[in-house]
Amino acid sequence: MNSHKVHSHFDKVGVKYLSSPMARFIKKIEVQAVLDNLPLSLQGTSLLDIGCGSGYLMPILLKRNPAKITGIDLSGVMLNRVPKDSRIQLYQDHFMNLKADHLYDFVFLCGVLEFVEE
Numbered sequence: 001m002n003s004h005k006v007h008s009h010f011d012k013v014g015v016k017y018l019s020s021p022m023a024r025f026i027k028k029i030e031v032q033a034v035l036d037n038l039p040l041s042l043q044g045t046s047l048l049d050i051g052c053g054s055g056y057l058m059p060i061l062l063k064r065n066p067a068k069i070t071g072i073d074l075s076g077v078m079l080n081r082v083p084k085d086s087r088i089q090l091y092q093d094h095f096m097n098l099k100a101d102h103l104y105d106f107v108f109l110c111g112v113l114e115f116v117e118e
Contacts, residue, residue: 027056030110035060038106042066045105050095055082057108062087066105072098 034057042064049057052071061069062085072091073079079090091098 031057031060034108034110038064040064042106046070046102048072048098048100048104048107050098050107050109052082052090052108053078055079055088057110058085058088059083070098070104 038061042061043066045066047061047066047069049055049069049071052058052073053075055071058069058071062083066087068087068089069085070089070091071079071082072093072095074092074094076092079092082088082090
């Protein structure tokens with residue numbers, strides 16, 4: 001699916017998708033997988049969440065005290081649902097267009113690869 005189709009798809013179904021039983025099931029598995037592979041403290045770290053959608057991982061990650069979380073997603077509808085916090089920086093774009101100004105300590109890519117053509 002090309003990036004324009006993905007963008008249009010999640011702008012149309014974003015809110016419904018978030019509340020679907022399948023999305024809740026997938027989010028539960030993704031959250032546990034991410035948390036199981038991170039240190040208990042993220043103090044001072046910089047995180048990148050590619051395809052962050054509504055930012056459902058971010059409130060959980062913020063409890064571990066990272067310095068910064070950068071989220072990038074194609075859908076403005078989804079990004080508008082990301083919790084507000086001074087440590088969160090958001091970009092609406094394709095992740096291949098992200099111009100990182102520094103290295104990230106941890107990068108998350110949950111539920112994205114199935115939408116990438118190349």
